[in-house]
Amino acid sequence: MKRLSFALPVSGALYDGSMDLLKNCGLSISRSNNRVYTATIPSLSGIDVMFQRQSDIPARLDSNVADLGIVGLDSFYESKLDNGNSLVLIDDLGFGKSDLVLAVPDAWLDVKNLVDLADLSFKMRDQGRDLRIATKYPRLVSRFLNNNSIYYFNIVDASGGIEVAPYIGYADMICDITDTGNTLRQNRLKIIENGTIFSSQAALVGNLETLAKTNIFSTVKPVIEKIEGYMNAKKYIRVTVNLSLTDLGLSSPEDLQAVLSSNHILHGLKGPSFSHVLTTEPGQWISLELIISIDQLLPCIEELRNLGGVSITTSDLNMLFYKDSIGYSKLVQAISLIGDIE
Amino acid sequence: MNKLNLNKVLGFKDKYSEEISVLNDLNSKFFKFTEKWGYTQISPPIIEKTDLFSNKISSSLTSNIYYFTDPSGQEVSLRPDFTSSIIRMIFENNENLPLNEIRYSYSGEIYRYNNISNKNYISQNGVEFIGNDSLTSDIEITALAILFSKEIVGNELLVSVGHVGIISDVLNYFKLSDRESIFILQNLDLISKDNNLDFIINKAKDFGLYFKNDLINLQNKSFSNNEYSRMLDFAFSNDSNFSQTREKDSIIEGLANKYEKNTTVEIFSDCINLISKLINIDDNLEESVSKANKILSKIPVKNNLSDFYKIVSSLKNYEIDLSKIKINFGLVREWGYYSGFVFNLYNKNLLEKNNFGGGGRYNSLGNSINNNDSFPATGFAIDNEKLTKNIKLKNNNNLFNKIVIFLKNQNDYDLAIKTSIDERKKGSIVTLESKFSSINELEEWSKNNDIFEIIYFEKSELIRRKI
Numbered sequence: 001m002k003r004l005s006f007a008l009p010v011s012g013a014l015y016d017g018s019m020d021l022l023k024n025c026g027l028s029i030s031r032s033n034n035r036v037y038t039a040t041i042p043s044l045s046g047i048d049v050m051f052q053r054q055s056d057i058p059a060r061l062d063s064n065v066a067d068l069g070i071v072g073l074d075s076f077y078e079s080k081l082d083n084g085n086s087l088v089l090i091d092d093l094g095f096g097k098s099d100l101v102l103a104v105p106d107a108w109l110d111v112k113n114l115v116d117l118a119d120l121s122f123k124m125r126d127q128g129r130d131l132r133i134a135t136k137y138p139r140l141v142s143r144f145l146n147n148n149s150i151y152y153f154n155i156v157d158a159s160g161g162i163e164v165a166p167y168i169g170y171a172d173m174i175c176d177i178t179d180t181g182n183t184l185r186q187n188r189l190k191i192i193e194n195g196t197i198f199s200s201q202a203a204l205v206g207n208l209e210t211l212a213k214t215n216i217f218s219t220v221k222p223v224i225e226k227i228e229g230y231m232n233a234k235k236y237i238r239v240t241v242n243l244s245l246t247d248l249g250l251s252s253p254e255d256l257q258a259v260l261s262s263n264h265i266l267h268g269l270k271g272p273s274f275s276h277v278l279t280t281e282p283g284q285w286i287s288l289e290l291i292i293s294i295d296q297l298l299p300c301i302e303e304l305r306n307l308g309g310v311s312i313t314t315s316d317l318n319m320l321f322y323k324d325s326i327g328y329s330k331l332v333q334a335i336s337l338i339g340d341i342e
Numbered sequence: 343m344n345k346l347n348l349n350k351v352l353g354f355k356d357k358y359s360e361e362i363s364v365l366n367d368l369n370s371k372f373f374k375f376t377e378k379w380g381y382t383q384i385s386p387p388i389i390e391k392t393d394l395f396s397n398k399i400s401s402s403l404t405s406n407i408y409y410f411t412d413p414s415g416q417e418v419s420l421r422p423d424f425t426s427s428i429i430r431m432i433f434e435n436n437e438n439l440p441l442n443e444i445r446y447s448y449s450g451e452i453y454r455y456n457n458i459s460n461k462n463y464i465s466q467n468g469v470e471f472i473g474n475d476s477l478t479s480d481i482e483i484t485a486l487a488i489l490f491s492k493e494i495v496g497n498e499l500l501v502s503v504g505h506v507g508i509i510s511d512v513l514n515y516f517k518l519s520d521r522e523s524i525f526i527l528q529n530l531d532l533i534s535k536d537n538n539l540d541f542i543i544n545k546a547k548d549f550g551l552y553f554k555n556d557l558i559n560l561q562n563k564s565f566s567n568n569e570y571s572r573m574l575d576f577a578f579s580n581d582s583n584f585s586q587t588r589e590k591d592s593i594i595e596g597l598a599n600k601y602e603k604n605t606t607v608e609i610f611s612d613c614i615n616l617i618s619k620l621i622n623i624d625d626n627l628e629e630s631v632s633k634a635n636k637i638l639s640k641i642p643v644k645n646n647l648s649d650f651y652k653i654v655s656s657l658k659n660y661e662i663d664l665s666k667i668k669i670n671f672g673l674v675r676e677w678g679y680y681s682g683f684v685f686n687l688y689n690k691n692l693l694e695k696n697n698f699g700g701g702g703r704y705n706s707l708g709n710s711i712n713n714n715d716s717f718p719a720t721g722f723a724i725d726n727e728k729l730t731k732n733i734k735l736k737n738n739n740n741l742f743n744k745i746v747i748f749l750k751n752q753n754d755y756d757l758a759i760k761t762s763i764d765e766r767k768k769g770s771i772v773t774l775e776s777k778f779s780s781i782n783e784l785e786e787w788s789k790n791n792d793i794f795e796i797i798y799f800e801k802s803e804l805i806r807r808k809i
Contacts, residue, residue: 082457083352107574107584110596115521115550120596122520130396132587142405149524149549154396155404157417166586188581 003046004219005210007060007069010037010051014202017095018070021202025226025319046219055079058205061086067210068220072096074177074200078137085209087334089224089327090231096202098177100137102195105166105173106188113193118150124172125152134158134171137197141175144197163187204327212335224327229319236269236317237297239290241309246283248308253286259307265300268292291317353455353462364730365465368494369449372467372724375490379482381447381469386427388450392417394426406454408462420453425704425721428470443479444472468701468723475718480653480683480703485660487701487722491687494729498689500666503654504673506680506702507646508634509617515641516613518605525549526617530672534621539611546610554606570594616641621672627654630669646682653683681705687724699724743769744791748784748798749776757799765797785809 008029009015022029022041029049031039039049052060052069058079060066073091080086104111111117121131131153135141138155145153156171163183165171177200178184181191204227211220243256250256253274260266268290277285288309292300297314304312350356357365373383392409396419408420421427428446447469455462469486471479484503492499513523525546526533532542565573571594578584585593619637623630631651638647658664675684684702701722745765747758762772778784781798788796788809796807 083460105584105586105588107578107581107586108588108593108596109570109574110593110600113550115552116596116600118521118550119519119599123592123596139405146405149521149528151404153404154393167583169587172587188584188586 001046002213002216003048004216004223005065005067006041006047006049006223007052007057007066007071008049009054009057009070012054014054014070014072014096015051017093017202021070021093021095021227021230025230027223027226044219044222046216047223058086061205061207064207064210067207067216068223069205070202071205072098072200073203074098074100074137074140074198076203076205077198078140085207085338086205087208087331088203089206089331090204090228091201092231093202093204093227094231094234096200098179098200099196100140100175100177100198100200101184101191102133102141102175102197103163103173103178103184103189103191106190108190111192114148114150114195117192117195118148121150121152130154131173132156132171133173133175134162134165135175136162137175140197148194163189206331208331208334208338211331212338217335220331221325221328224331225321225325226319228325228327229321232320232322233317235294236291236320237294238315238317239268239292239297239300239304240311240313240315241288241290241304242277242285242311243288243304243307243309244281244283244285256286256288263303265292265296265303266290291320351462353460355463365726368726368730369467371493372449372490373447375493376447376469376486379445379486381445384428384431384446384448385450386421386424386431386448388421389418390421390427390430392419394430395419395422406456408453408455422454423452424448424450424466424468424723425470425719429472429717429719432472443474444470446470446472465726466723467726468721470719470721472717472719474720475705477649477652477656479718479720480649481656483701483720483722484653484683484685485657485662487685487687487699487724488657488662489660491699491724491729495689498691500668500688500690501685502668502670502673502688502697503650503683503685504670505646505650505683506674507682508620508638508650508671509674510681511646512613512617512620512638512641516605516609518610518613521549522546522551522605522610525551526614527674530617530621530674533614533618534672539614542614543607543611551610553610565597567594567598570597617672621670623669623671625669627651627664627667627669630671634671650683675700675702679704679706682720685722687722696728698728743794744771745773745795745797746784746788746793747772747774748778748781748796749774750781750798752776754799754802757802757804761797761804770794781807 008018019029026043027041028043029039030042031049031051037051039051041047041049050060050066052066054071055075055078057066057069057071058076061069062081062084064085070093073088076086076088102114102117104117108120111120117131124131132155133141133145133153134156136157136159138157142155145151156165158165158171158174162174162176164187165174166189167187174189175197176184178191184191204224206220211217245251245253245256248256248259250259253276256274260272266272269292272288272290274286274288277287279285288304290300301312377383389412392407395407396404396409407422409417410419412418428448432444447467449467451463451465453463469483471483488499488501509527510523513526518526529542529545532545571590574584574590574593616637620634623633623637625633631647634647654664654667654669657667670686673684673686674680675686680702682703682705684700686697686700688697699722701720703718703720705718747762747765749755749758758774762774765772775784778787781796784796785807787793793809795809798805798807
């Protein structure tokens with residue numbers, strides 16, 4: 001019986017992020033030591049984990065060696081086959097964030113944006129040479145520049161220390177990933193306007209052809225559900241508050257509905273739930289519980305205070321599941337397009 | 343262990359006998375035809391150094407080239423066109439340039455990744471005429487392309503002709519920048535339709551073009567070159583290598599150009615209006631040239647227009663029916679590559695855009711590859727598969743009888759071999775078959791496979807059965 005093969009990055013920020021994510025999803029990895037490149041997920045049977053260089057993971061998927069993987073979107077789109085079987089199931093795992101940017105020397109005051117770069121490429125062409133761009137993303141860079149009507153350039157394939165390429169002279173400019181831009185600045189480079197080719201982060205990707213096999217298709221569902229449930233939960237927070245109905249001039253908790261329905265911040269995911277508070281304080285007290293978007297927390301607290309809310313507490317959610325799993329539905333739909341599940 | 347996926351690479355094709363036979367027949371016709379015009383056959387390697395193609399001597403986009411590192415570590419590419427290789431051959435094998443006229447013909451596949459059409463190769467026949475800058479070479483190439491295509495397509499052949507030089511002269515007259523010109527050349531379809539000028543201007547701005555009017559508020563930011571120089575020295579005083587791979591003067595020139603924009607929206611609009619009128623001309627040669635002459639009355643493009651007239655009108659000397667030639671001043675083929683007279687070949691079953699071939703003059707090639715600007719060239723290429731689609735070419739195999747010798751009994755083997763040798767000497771195509779269980783079964787199969795005759799043996803006696 002085929003087991004699901006799950007490819008994870010072997011090192012770096014994507015390795016740490018993957019380990020943390022899977023642990024938080026209840027899918028902790030069991031690996032005997034760091035020099036062993038295989039592992040298991042004890043809480044789910046039927047899964048073999050393999051550790052690979054992240055740049056190799058798209059190829060492992062396209063060659064049907066891996067069924068599922070976590071990979072940076074930059075590596076994925078640079079390396080995946082255009083007509084291959086791999087598909088992004090969840091594109092925002094929240095770690096490994098970086099931008100793929102075009103950067104030129106600081107002193108090129110005449111090159112501020114992509115249009116200036118196009119002009120420069122023509123000018124260099126007239127002078128008998130092409131703009132040289134050092135990058136380890138030749139495919140993404142070429143397509144991006146061609147799509148922006150920049151045709152006269154040469155890609156210089158480079159894999160490390162790219163930032164120094166213009167200074168030592170083997171390229172005129174670079175295209176590389178950056179998180180904060182500090183390394184670029186330290187190497188006297190500046191990111192040009194509209195020159196962000198791609199904003200990348202870690203993603204869960206799957207192989208349509210191999211996942212279509214019945215026995216591993218059922219194994220992949222809990223992985224997607226748990227990761228998606230955890231990622232959903234990170235966007236929300238649970239808020240509880242005690243309110244005095246008496247002070248609000250209301251006779252029953254249901255009367256609160258009219259007050260809350262006019263306030264979208266207090267509506268939360270599906271409207272608050274309530275329970276009675278047993279207290280020695282005078283009047284009728286209830287406890288409200290809301291699930292709200294995390295970026296609405298402080299406005300929500302303010303609104304609750306305005307209603308006379310006290311003892312406001314918050315707690316994180318572990319998992320949040322919607323009616324359907326978006327990632328799983330995407331997989332099912334894509335598989336149905338290429339043919340029936342075996 | 344996973345089963346290996348050994349399907350062919352998407353965008354390529356398995357060819358079988360019938361198609362190969364048709365293409366071989368086409369190639370044979372092509373070389374015989376072009377040989378009579380003095381073209382000698384050459385065959386450059388399928389792989390060249392990547393730099394040859396990434397140097398953009400053709401219009402292939404960097405993202406479309408198949409490139410890889412060979413086992414020696416050399417960066418190489420599958421050829422995306424023949425012309426680059428041919429120019430390279432000439433530079434590499436001839437010390438004294440320019441040479442006399444060179445006429446080459448070629449045949450083979452070129453490779454360009456195309457994610458939209460999902461066809462990543464083109465089977466081509468073509469010619470190059472190098473070293474002649476006169477109209478006679480334009481006329482010769484155009485006539486050769488038309489007459490050969492007519493041999494294959496017959497009276498359904500249609501041709502459209504244009505001249506890149508005419509549009510280039512218009513763009514130069516209005517002093518448009520490279521990017522402004524490219525926007526216009528890339529959007530001739532849009533301009534040819536009755537589109538609102540504001541719509542086109544807005545599209546140009548989305549493309550990143552800006553005009554003098556946009557810079558009115560920035561005029562005060564303009565400085566002299568000396569001031570720019572002092573600013574750079576001051577800002578980067580602690581770094582002697584601040585300009586890195588560029589000269590300081592190049593940066594200063596770039597800064598100065600940013601604030602010295604000559605093109606106004608009005609100038610740009612005038613240019614678009616004029617080009618729109620020009621490319622919408624749809625008439626016979628005399629009327630088209632006459633109308634173009636009026637439209638271009640203020641613009642010094644008379645030489646190119648009169649050259650255009652001379653080339654097209656001279657085609658009748660080759661007994662070419664000018665009524666089958668559509669005048670299209672918007673035809674530029676691959677912009678940035680062609681520089682003069684251009685043409686497309688198509689037939690009634692194909693739209694002009696889906697032409698099966700074409701060509702024209704591309705004088706800037708030598709300059710692109712070797713800074714050699716005295717390298718005039720013209721040529722054409724034909725997409726063999728498009729050309730032969732829906733066209734019944736003579737299949738040479740049909741000229742010969744196909745005979746099957748049925749080996750029912752291994753004892754007849756020696757006799758079968760001797761018979762096959764005799765029959766092949768007579769010109770037949772002979773195969774030996776031993777898999778069929780009976781002569782009747784073979785006869786049924788033969789009826790569907792163009793077999794002329796079955797030969798078999800009964801008690802060592804040769805028996806023939808016509809199908």
